[in-house]
Structure formats: structure tokens, C-alpha cells
Amino acid sequence: MDLKEAKALARSRMGDKRFEHTLNVKKMAVKMAKHYGVDPDQAALAALLHDTAKEMPAARQLELLRSHPDLAEDAENRPAPVWHGICAAILARTEWGITDEAVLSAIGCHTTGKPGMGALDKIIFLADMTSAERSWEGVEELRRLEMVDLDEAMLSALEQTVGYVIRSGKPVDPMSARTYEDLKRTFAPAAR
Numbered sequence: 001m002d003l004k005e006a007k008a009l010a011r012s013r014m015g016d017k018r019f020e021h022t023l024n025v026k027k028m029a030v031k032m033a034k035h036y037g038v039d040p041d042q043a044a045l046a047a048l049l050h051d052t053a054k055e056m057p058a059a060r061q062l063e064l065l066r067s068h069p070d071l072a073e074d075a076e077n078r079p080a081p082v083w084h085g086i087c088a089a090i091l092a093r094t095e096w097g098i099t100d101e102a103v104l105s106a107i108g109c110h111t112t113g114k115p116g117m118g119a120l121d122k123i124i125f126l127a128d129m130t131s132a133e134r135s136w137e138g139v140e141e142l143r144r145l146e147m148v149d150l151d152e153a154m155l156s157a158l159e160q161t162v163g164y165v166i167r168s169g170k171p172v173d174p175m176s177a178r179t180y181e182d183l184k185r186t187f188a189p190a191a192r
Contacts, residue, residue, distance in 0.1 A: 001096055003041065006048040009096065013052045022051055024131035025124070032123045035147060039120075046106040046124045049098070053087035061087045068094065073108070073175075082173050085111045113158060113179035122150045129157050151187035158183065 001009070010022050026047035033043035053061060061083045065072040068090050075086045089108035092098035106124040109117065113125055126146045130139055138160060146153035158180040165172050 001045070001098060003044050003048065006045055010048045010052055014055050018051055018054060021131055021133055022048060024133055025050060025127045028127035028131050029123050032127060032146060032150075033120070036119055036123065036150060038123060042100060042103050042106075042120055043123055043127075045098070045100070046103045046110075046120060047127060049088055049092050049096075049103075050085065050107050050110045050124055050128060051088065053091060054084040056084070056087060058083070064090055078175065079171050079173050081170075082111045082175070085109065109175075109179075112173045112175040113154065113183075114175055115178050115182035117154070117179065117183075119150060122154050126150070126153055126157060129161070151183060155180070155183050155187065 011019055014022065026044050029043040029047040030040045032038075033040040053064075056064075058080055061080075062076060064087050065075050065083060071086075071090045071093065073086055075083050086108050089104050092107055093104055098104055102118060102120045105114075105118065106120045109121050110124045110128050114121065117125070126142070130143045130146060142153060142156055142160070145156055158176060162172055162176055162180060165176075
């Protein structure tokens, strides 16, 4: 699948607002990829496909997860808001011919992260959080930080994400918690 096909596929699977978000994520992901020496085409493809399952009904997402237990990462037992990334990665692999493991990984973990994230994983995670239409308190600082240090930006992003989920009274995805602990252990600056 080339980038033009991916863009058309994304357009066909989402409403206007989410498609605008997707294009903003692509723009930010390509910018970061070039900055960090990551293939910008990989970043663009992962960004275009990252939310392609977001508007699928939860029942359809669950059906997809159950039909591919080898790819589902135990998502059925995780909070439903994380399913769409895993579902998009499953669709990309099984229906859309994507074979690039880095792209599939970045799509699948764009909401929660995962221990041992690669640069493309981090870029898509952060681009999703900081795309141009985002206006939450602290987004400008995270935009600055992600162009300075991917690992420090990931730590900050996960602190904010986990904190928001906790304040909202929702369950924290275990993968997000493991990702945060992995990043703290592996990359935490001396000041932390």
C-alpha cells in the first residue's frame, strides 16, 4: 500500500474531524521522523493508518480481536479505548497488505506505548498527542520537548496520559503502566 492508497483508505473510514486529525498526525510524524533520522514514509504510513479502526463499533472491534488472538495482545481484557490501535494494526496486516513490522508496531501501540518502543513507535505516539488540533494544557511544552528528546517527551506524555485517566476515574491500561515504568528505568534523566 502506498501513501496515496493509505490516505484514501483513511478518508473512507473516518469522519471529517478524525481525518483532519490524521492528516495533522501525519504532518507532525513526518517532521519528527526527519528530525530523528527515521524513514518519513514509514512515519507517514503509520500516521495515516493509526486511527482507521477508531470509528468501528466496539462490538466489531471485539470480534476482530477475538478472530486474531495471536495478534490481539490480550486487548479484550484491557480498557476498550485502547482497542482501536490494535485493531488498526490487525487490519493493516491481515487485510491491507502491510508487512513492515515497524509500521505495524507503531500503529498498534500509538495509544498505550509498549516497553522497548522504537523511534517510530514513539514518534507516532507523540504525534497523536500533539497534532495541530490538540489544545490541552501542556501540549505546547510537549511539542517543544518532542523535538529535543523523544524519551523525555515520552515520559512526560505518559505521565500526563496516566494522570488524566486516573483523574477521570477510568482504569489505566496495564501496557501504559508497564511502558511508563520501562521508560523511567531505561531513560529517566538524573533530575527525576
